[in-house]
Amino acid sequence: MIKINIQEKSFNEIKILENINISLEETEFLSIIGPSGCGKTTFLNIVSSLDKNFKGSIDLNSSNIGFVFQDSRLIPWLTIKENLLIISKQKDIIFINELLKLVNLENLLDLYPKDLSGGMARRVSFVRAFVNKPKLIFLDEPFISLDYPTATALKKDFLELCKKFNTTIILVTHDLSEAIYLSNRIIFFSKKPASIIFEYKNFNNQEFNLKKIDELKNELLEKHPHILEGFL
């Protein structure tokens, strides 16, 4: 069980987050959605212990965590193999090869990041998050600026990896359709100072079906129009 209790986070006496209490079961996939600038990245920085300057407490139940960011953050002078090995605690090239195979990247090991397309580099950054078999992965808008087919294929493969390794996920996104497709729980933040305004849980989104996702989205927005507060 992961326990997040953020009573308050401020920058220069401006309150950014308040009263955010979340308990997360293992293997849950939680999406956090909220208006631009409301404090989602600030939240992720606190929860992932990058930022310890806040009132409250975080209990992750594990220190083995992975990250995926908006950009790939691969080290340009290292090959893909070296980029993955450098963060691998076990230096386990067999496991890395297996991961790359799962996302159809097995032929890239000796290439450099500059040799990859943006979509392939982002794929590698997803693989990198799994290299140490983390209990928990944090993702900050990881599908942003990818074209639709590339993002869709990557989302499918990512869900497979999450299932295979029983990983708990916290994803920050602007995109409600993406959150509905990927997660089994969505928490909506208000505009700044962000607090939880709504939570949506256990919806049936097992298969990728655009029509179904749109229906769920429209139903949600019709029943709970206040979740759009701050977006408009």
Ligand SMILES: Nc1ncnc2c1ncn2[C@@H]1O[C@H](COP(=O)(O)OP(=O)(O)OP(=O)(O)O)[C@@H](O)[C@H]1O
């Ligand atoms: N280091 C900092 N010092 C001062 N203010 C900051 C700092 N980091 C973030 N902020 C402010 O905190 C607020 C929330 O920023 P944050 O990046 O967490 O929002 P966000 O919801 O992730 O935004 P976006 O959706 O645009 O990515 C913003 O007003 C931002 O200017």
